Amino acid sequence: xxxxxxLLNSSDMRRALLRMSHEIVEHYQGAENLMLVGLHRxxxxxxxxxxxxxxxxxxxxxxxxxxxxxxxxxDLTSRPQPLVRPTTMPASIDSKKIILVDDVLFTGRSIRSxxxxxxxxxxxxxxxxxxxIDRGHRELPIRADYVGKNVPTSTQEIxxxxxxxxxxxxxxxxxxxxxxxxxx
Amino acid sequence: xxxxxxxxPNRKHVLDLDDFSKSEIDNLLHSATVMKEVLNRxxxxxxxxxxxxxxxxxxxxxxxxRVSFEEAGKLLSADVINISGxxxxxxxxxxxxxxxxxxxxxRADLIIIRHPLSGAPYFVARHxxxxxxxxxxxxxxxxxxxxxLDLMTIYEKIGxxxxxxxxxxxxxxxxxxARSNIHGLQAAGAEIIISGPPTLVPLWLQSNDKDSPxxxxxxxxxxxxxxxxxxxxxxxxxxxxxxMLPSIREYTRRWQVTENRxxxxxxxxxxxxPGPLNEGIEISSSLAHSEVAAINEQVTNGVALxxxxxxxxxxxxxxxxxxxAI
Amino acid sequence: xxxxxPVLIKGARVINxxxxxxxxxxxxxxxxxxxSCEANITPPDDTMxxxxxxxxxxxxxxxIHTHLREPGREDKETIESGxxxxxxGGFTTITCMPNTEPAIDNAPVAEFINKKAQDSGIISTLxxxxxxxGRQGIELSEMEELANSGVVAFSDDxxxxxxGHLMQMALxxxxxxxxxxxxxxxxxxxxxxxxxxLTHGLGVHEGWVADRLGLLGYPSAxxxxxxxRDIALAELTGGHFHAAHVSSQGSIDLIRQAKLRGxxxxxxxxxHHLTMSEEWVMGIHGESKPSHPLSLKAYDPxxxxxxxxxxxxxxxxxxxxxxxxxxxxxxxxxxxHTFSDKAQPFDEAAVGISVLETAFGSLMSLVHSGQxxxxxxxxxxxxxxxxxxxxxNLGLGNISVGSIADVVxxxxxxxxxxxxxxxxxxxxxxxxxxxxxxxxxKLTIAKGxxxxxxxxxxxxxxNSFA
Numbered sequence: 009x010x011x012x013x014x015l016l017n018s019s020d021m022r023r024a025l026l027r028m029s030h031e032i033v034e035h036y037q038g039a040e041n042l043m044l045v046g047l048h049r050x051x052x053x054x055x056x057x058x059x060x061x062x063x064x065x066x067x068x069x070x071x072x073x074x075x076x077x078x079x080x081x082x083d084l085t086s087r088p089q090p091l092v093r094p095t096t097m098p099a100s101i102d103s104k105k106i107i108l109v110d111d112v113l114f115t116g117r118s119i120r121s122x123x124x125x126x127x128x129x130x131x132x133x134x135x136x137x138x139x140x141i142d143r144g145h146r147e148l149p150i151r152a153d154y155v156g157k158n159v160p161t162s163t164q165e166i167x168x169x170x171x172x173x174x175x176x177x178x179x180x181x182x183x184x185x186x187x188x189x190x191x192x
Numbered sequence: 193x194x195x196x197x198x199x200x201p202n203r204k205h206v207l208d209l210d211d212f213s214k215s216e217i218d219n220l221l222h223s224a225t226v227m228k229e230v231l232n233r234x235x236x237x238x239x240x241x242x243x244x245x246x247x248x249x250x251x252x253x254x255x256x257x258r259v260s261f262e263e264a265g266k267l268l269s270a271d272v273i274n275i276s277g278x279x280x281x282x283x284x285x286x287x288x289x290x291x292x293x294x295x296x297x298x299r300a301d302l303i304i305i306r307h308p309l310s311g312a313p314y315f316v317a318r319h320x321x322x323x324x325x326x327x328x329x330x331x332x333x334x335x336x337x338x339x340x341l342d343l344m345t346i347y348e349k350i351g352x353x354x355x356x357x358x359x360x361x362x363x364x365x366x367x368x369x370a371r372s373n374i375h376g377l378q379a380a381g382a383e384i385i386i387s388g389p390p391t392l393v394p395l396w397l398q399s400n401d402k403d404s405p406x407x408x409x410x411x412x413x414x415x416x417x418x419x420x421x422x423x424x425x426x427x428x429x430x431x432x433x434x435x436m437l438p439s440i441r442e443y444t445r446r447w448q449v450t451e452n453r454x455x456x457x458x459x460x461x462x463x464x465x466p467g468p469l470n471e472g473i474e475i476s477s478s479l480a481h482s483e484v485a486a487i488n489e490q491v492t493n494g495v496a497l498x499x500x501x502x503x504x505x506x507x508x509x510x511x512x513x514x515x516x517a518i
Numbered sequence: 519x520x521x522x523x524p525v526l527i528k529g530a531r532v533i534n535x536x537x538x539x540x541x542x543x544x545x546x547x548x549x550x551x552x553x554s555c556e557a558n559i560t561p562p563d564d565t566m567x568x569x570x571x572x573x574x575x576x577x578x579x580x581x582i583h584t585h586l587r588e589p590g591r592e593d594k595e596t597i598e599s600g601x602x603x604x605x606x607g608g609f610t611t612i613t614c615m616p617n618t619e620p621a622i623d624n625a626p627v628a629e630f631i632n633k634k635a636q637d638s639g640i641i642s643t644l645x646x647x648x649x650x651x652g653r654q655g656i657e658l659s660e661m662e663e664l665a666n667s668g669v670v671a672f673s674d675d676x677x678x679x680x681x682g683h684l685m686q687m688a689l690x691x692x693x694x695x696x697x698x699x700x701x702x703x704x705x706x707x708x709x710x711x712x713x714x715x716l717t718h719g720l721g722v723h724e725g726w727v728a729d730r731l732g733l734l735g736y737p738s739a740x741x742x743x744x745x746x747r748d749i750a751l752a753e754l755t756g757g758h759f760h761a762a763h764v765s766s767q768g769s770i771d772l773i774r775q776a777k778l779r780g781x782x783x784x785x786x787x788x789x790h791h792l793t794m795s796e797e798w799v800m801g802i803h804g805e806s807k808p809s810h811p812l813s814l815k816a817y818d819p820x821x822x823x824x825x826x827x828x829x830x831x832x833x834x835x836x837x838x839x840x841x842x843x844x845x846x847x848x849x850x851x852x853x854x855h856t857f858s859d860k861a862q863p864f865d866e867a868a869v870g871i872s873v874l875e876t877a878f879g880s881l882m883s884l885v886h887s888g889q890x891x892x893x894x895x896x897x898x899x900x901x902x903x904x905x906x907x908x909x910x911n912l913g914l915g916n917i918s919v920g921s922i923a924d925v926v927x928x929x930x931x932x933x934x935x936x937x938x939x940x941x942x943x944x945x946x947x948x949x950x951x952x953x954x955x956x957x958x959x960k961l962t963i964a965k966g967x968x969x970x971x972x973x974x975x976x977x978x979x980x981n982s983f984a
Contacts, residue, residue, distance in 0.1 A: 205814075207812070208811075208812060210809075210810075210811040210812055211811035211812070287858065287861065287862065288862070288863060289858075289861050289862070307863065309863040309864070309865045309866065310731055310732035310733050310817070310863075310864065310865065311731060311732070311733070311816065311817030311863055311864045311865075312863040314812070314814060314816050314817050315817060315819075315862075315863045315864070317814055318814045318815075319861075330732070331732050331733075331865075332732035332733070332734075333731060333732025333733075334732065365729075368732060371732060378809075394726075394729040395724070396725055396726045396729060397729070405809075
């Protein structure tokens with residue numbers, strides 16, 4: 009796309025995720041009772057990569073879940089009808105240390121929905137948030153605990169995180185809203 | 193399920209399955225599997241239809257279908273209000289048209305209607321401007337959500353329906369379940385065989401002309417050979433009194449689905465029934481409670497499927513461009 | 519009547535079946551009678567001149583099967599509104615069927631309707647008396663008294679003549695009755711042929727369409743069984759059986775055979791059975807197939823009629839039978855209903871179509887598609903029905919010197935869209951709403967009076983014509 013601006017290439021992404029993994033392990037002093045829960049769609053592969061990094065650091069298996077927030081959105085009738093996707097939890101979330109993983113933190117509404125969705129599955133010990141990009145413009149009192157990169161943006165821009173599992177390559181770009189891809 | 197299929201939008205009503213494409217059915221069944229996960233949680237409720245008003249207008253006795261819709265609506269946080277034949281103005285002589293217009297004026301977002309007369313949901317939908325209509329069974333005509341939940345159950349149990357044989361046994365003439373299932377099964381690519389008393393099968397389906405996608409075989413022992421799904425229909429016992437059947441005893445002897453007859457079906461074949469079952473008439477008791485019977489699974493899938501359907505209809509937005517990719 | 523001004527229709531294509539006339543000419547009407555019909559007539563003073571500009575003039579249409587609903591259901595139609603609707607449709611004679619409330623089963627009811635019809639006085643209104651008291655199908659009505667009151671036939675229409683026995687008695691008894699209008703003996707028994715045990719009073723043909731809609735079907739056999747019964751009884755008794763609204767190929771075959779054997783059988787067919795098929799109940803106006811999805815137009819209560827609209831093959835056979843004369847004439851079975859009678863789920867909707875104002879336009883589709891000659895259509899709408907009733911000597915259905923001046927002028931090519939709100943009938947119930955028809959009645963003259971004029975501007979009124 010002509011007018012897009014590259015923020016991270018694949019090496020940048022890999023390094024950012026590795027750093028975040030270190031921060032997570034440092035914060036929890038290990039990985040005990042940790043469960044990473046990715047938000048559909050791109051939070052799911054990002055959660056898997058973080059889990060893989062943490063598993064390497066701590067030599068232990070990390071539980072990974074996926075969460076679909078469409079049934080919890082507050083804007084269902086004002087946006088294109090979203091396709092519901094499966095929510096999977098590999099184990100009960102009771103007493104777990106949950107880290108929600110998403111690609112971009114923007115208004116905070118998705119995370120609000122995710123918190124609602126999560127508590128319907130049980131009562132975790134704690135919930136933290138990890139995002140690859142924080143682009144500002146929050147509309148709710150929500151902040152991320154682990155951030156790959158803070159990026160100041162205009163509301164006329166979209167931040168597109170691309171992951172090889174879905175998009176065939178790893179990169180992050182800023183795109184004018186007029187050139188937004190449909191495959192969100 | 194392939195990716196890059198557009199969600200089929202633009203649907204306001206669900207009156208029958210005859211206007212569903214295969215991809216629309218596939219998308220809906222995919223959503224239903226997600227809903228089934230919700231249904232299996234400890235906390236089954238999600239807030240997606242908060243603030244939506246769903247009315248069930250059941251002008252014919254039915255408990256299981258109404259409860260299934262009600263549960264589906266409530267688990268999605270819609271407000272579900274039930275109106276039944278006994279409590280409604282229908283018995284005070286108000287016409288169906290006026291009842292429907294009144295419900296629309298009360299700003300119902302969706303009306304689920306069960307009516308003893310074929311075509312009543314079409315009549316209601318034709319006269320409503322804003323409210324969606326879902327057919328929960330109209331006379332002998334259609335029962336589209338039953339058709340969809342049956343497809344969902346078949347997919348879960350035996351996978352793709354391509355080149356699979358589905359046998360429908362019993363009173364096809366009076367069966368809205370059969371009519372809707374025929375549309376759904378045809379869309380799914382199944383081969384359909386019908387068996388049952390010739391007095392209870394539409395005459396034009398008995399001609400077996402080559403344009404007909406359906407084969408009629410009155411002899412159940414022949415019809416059942418090599419089938420993958422055996423779908424038994426409910427037999428109304430009043431058919432005997434109305435001269436359409438010599439006796440229930442003779443029906444049972446000729447068209448009851450039994451263990452002996454299932455021997456000639458495929459090994460993995462399943463048995464289905466839309467309920468409520470007349471035990472020992474349509475299906476032998478022992479078979480109905482055996483592991484090949486998918487009857488209870490049908491009921492669970494019914495709730496999940498109806499959740500998916502309500503979600504789809506009430507979160508509709510015509511600018512939908514999102515693609516399906518799993 | 520004698521005070522009427524003379525009327526001259528100038529420059530029309532005059533078609534008159536009784537004299538096999540089809541030529542350009544003028545028609546001069548004086549004192550309610552045809553005074554002359556030839557080219558270039560010089561009219562007397564004070565003549566109303568109507569420029570036909572090559573449009574067709576023919577005898578006014580005659581309907582021998584009309585439901586007027588008065589007395590009893592004046593909300594559906596009155597004698598006056600029915601007459602107005604008929605005049606608009608080009609009809610100058612209609613025939614009130616006896617299923618009024620109370621039924622026309624005794625002289626006072628017949629006289630009441632006669633008086634109402636004369637008071638309204640727009641067009642001629644004939645009466646059919648009930649075969650049985652109260653149309654209950656048990657005892658014969660007082661048929662001789664009814665005949666004296668002017669009824670021209672008997673029927674329990676709305677219902678069939680209930681039993682073979684009653685039909686046998688009616689055919690036998692009516693044979694000897696004097697028709698007080700024509701002075702001839704013998705009145706026909708018009709039967710609505712329906713075996714209730716097969717039809718349940720349903721509104722859709724037994725076949726794939728009915729099954730597609732999940733509706734119980736009314737098989738052709740439900741009609742044919744009674745047609746066969748009545749033919750056998752006509753043969754047995756020598757009475758005159760007239761089959762109302764014949765709808766199936768099987769009935770046509772039975773009637774053809776009966777006529778060949780010299781049995782006194784006549785038959786009619788409606789405009790809708792000639793031009794519509796069972797698919798109309800699905801809201802589809804033409805061929806369809808079982809895999810076609812239903813639309814919101816399905817279960818069209820406006821297409822619910824008894825007998826039901828049948829298959830396209832039946833429809834074609836009916837047109838052929840009408841052309842050949844196996845079916846003698848066209849009759850409308852005009853059945854007006856209120857909005858709420860029809861605003862019901864299909865099985866609960868009232869049965870019947872408001873036909874008078876669309877009959878001609880829809881029948882012209884048969885002419886435009888080459889299935890029927892125009893002069894045949896006119897014959898089946900004018901002379902043929904009057905012959906069925908044995909009233910040929912009344913001077914109706916004829917444009918020749920001395921005949922009653924019932925004349926209709928129509929434009930065979932004019933296209934118009936059916937809008938039920940424009941109907942003069944109280945019954946707006948038609949499946950043709952929004953359809954474009956080709957062929958429109960422009961002017962109707964009954965007994966020398968202009969009773970309908972589609973656009974007053976074409977009426978060139980002059981006080982004196984020199």
